[in-house]
Amino acid sequence: MSRRRRIYEGKAKILYEGPEPGTLVQHFKDDATAFNNEKHDVIDGKGVLNNRISEYLFNQFNQIGIPTHFMKRLNMREQLIREVEIIPVEVVVRNIAAGTLSKRLGIEEGTQLPRSIVEYYFKSDDLGDPMISEEHITAFGWATPPEIDEMTALALRINDFMSGLFVGIGIRLVDFKVEFGRLYENELMRVVLADEVSPDSCRLWDITTNEKLDKDRFRRDMGGLIEAYQEVARRLGILFENDRPEQSGPVLVKS
Ligand code: TMP
Numbered sequence: 001m002s003r004r005r006r007i008y009e010g011k012a013k014i015l016y017e018g019p020e021p022g023t024l025v026q027h028f029k030d031d032a033t034a035f036n037n038e039k040h041d042v043i044d045g046k047g048v049l050n051n052r053i054s055e056y057l058f059n060q061f062n063q064i065g066i067p068t069h070f071m072k073r074l075n076m077r078e079q080l081i082r083e084v085e086i087i088p089v090e091v092v093v094r095n096i097a098a099g100t101l102s103k104r105l106g107i108e109e110g111t112q113l114p115r116s117i118v119e120y121y122f123k124s125d126d127l128g129d130p131m132i133s134e135e136h137i138t139a140f141g142w143a144t145p146p147e148i149d150e151m152t153a154l155a156l157r158i159n160d161f162m163s164g165l166f167v168g169i170g171i172r173l174v175d176f177k178v179e180f181g182r183l184y185e186n187e188l189m190r191v192v193l194a195d196e197v198s199p200d201s202c203r204l205w206d207i208t209t210n211e212k213l214d215k216d217r218f219r220r221d222m223g224g225l226i227e228a229y230q231e232v233a234r235r236l237g238i239l240f241e242n243d244r245p246e247q248s249g250p251v252l253v254k255s
């Protein structure tokens with residue numbers, strides 16, 4: 001593994017050179033960070049679950065004509081992806097007030113929003129991903145107006161699709177973050193979904209109990225993160241025995 005050329009290392013993932021030109025290997029680490037790296041921990045098994053959940057979702061997106069960088073899962077922690085030029089804009093879609101929206105605007109967490117709200121953040125660890133508007137994106141040349149339109153339309157389609165998918169398994173999609181990249185094919189350039197979509201990048205609440213099944217468990221020191229991610233995978237029908245970290249004692253079997 002160490003012989004492969006490392007292209008990029010982020011907080012939760014590493015990108016290696018892929019087997020063919022124009023491909024990369026995306027490796028999911030167990031590292032969890034929050035609040036711009038202020039909080040950091042290693043959570044055994046998180047990378048395996050995110051790899052599996054993101055694979056499942058990206059396959060679904062590809063099938064409904066949402067273009068993505070995803071090609072196939074290679075092993076427990078890695079997937080083969082197309083090399084893209086990442087657009088430095090994080091697109092957040094919100095359905096229910098939570099997190100920084102609640103804090104910024106004083107809206108109680110859990111309040112249904114009048115409609116889905118799209119926000120943009122500048123992808124910069126040094127600056128802590130500040131919120132930006134379309135004006136900043138075009139003025140500083142991070143993306144063109146047609147690219148912004150494309151990212152926004154795709155993010156809203158992803159929102160509609162995932163909201164339905166998760167409701168079907170008793171989960172409310174509160175909000176999520178996506179990233180896009182430019183895929184160059186022959187003379188053409190397409191904007192495609194990149195990065196990952198997983199409980200690290202979504203807020204997922206159980207519909208009946210409002211229990212958090214996402215990274216807020218880590219951000220808010222609630223514990224039980226792996227169990228929550230396993231529950232999401234289980235409900236999606238993609239939890240395999242090997243994905244479970246070593247069990248050290250009796251396991252409570254839920255009915
Ligand atoms: P926020 O409420 O902290 O702004 O987050 C909104 C959604 O975006 C939430 O589902 C978490 C996700 N998110 C990321 O995945 N990465 C990030 O860097 C940020 C700021 C948010």
Ligand code: ASP
Binds near residue numbers: 034036037219
């Ligand atoms: N992903 C960001 C960080 O690691 C923020 C977050 O998810 O809370 O700092």
